[in-house]
Amino acid sequence: MRVSVTPTALPEVLLVESFAVRDERGFFAEVFHAEHWAAAGLPTSWVQDNHSRSRGGVLRGIHWQDDSAPMAKLVRCTRGAVLDVAVDLRFGSPTFGRWVSQRLEEGDGRQLLVPQGFGHAFLALESITEVQYKCSGFYAPAAEGALRWDDPELAIEWPVDRPIVSARDSAAGSFAEYRTDPVFSYVHSPA
Secondary structure: EEEEEEEEEOOOEEEEOEEEEOOOOEEEHHHHHHOHHHHHOOOOOOOOEEEEEEEEEEEEEEEEOOOOOOOOOEEEEOOOEEEEEEEEEEEEEOOOOOOOEEEEOOOOEEEEEEEEEEEHHHHHHOOOOEEEEEOOOOOOOHHHHOOOOOOOOOOOOOOOOOOOOHHHHOEEEOOOOOOOOOEOOOOOOHH
């Protein structure tokens, strides 16, 4: 099986689709294959897998880990549906402060690759929603940071007015505060 890669409106954030074999029994999908991924120019060094279950209306994020323990994520929904969001936090990037969202659903074979330097959040859209994601780095509490999910400057278009958020996410800083002391910098690589 092969993999299909489509850049989003933020070119570094990629929609990755695995092809599934479906029949009357259900489906089989190869969601990661190091050789196929390397051939497609995708990362193959994942060190941690996470699994999250949320009830409908739960919003987690906007989270990141700084350069002391950077982390890219490869996100897929294995039950229910989510609105998955990535925010460019690389100061100096042409897309700094912009965001992209993608609906991911159980069985759709789609994954969102959120690179280092981007914040990540997701909203559970169904009563029981499970998200699984691969991480390129280990969880490091001292390196983590967060932005408010409802920051007016980011103006993310969430399909709910009052999501369920953790106390930590409710107390997260604003994008204006982040801009005064950005964690990530954009490194332009010539084509």
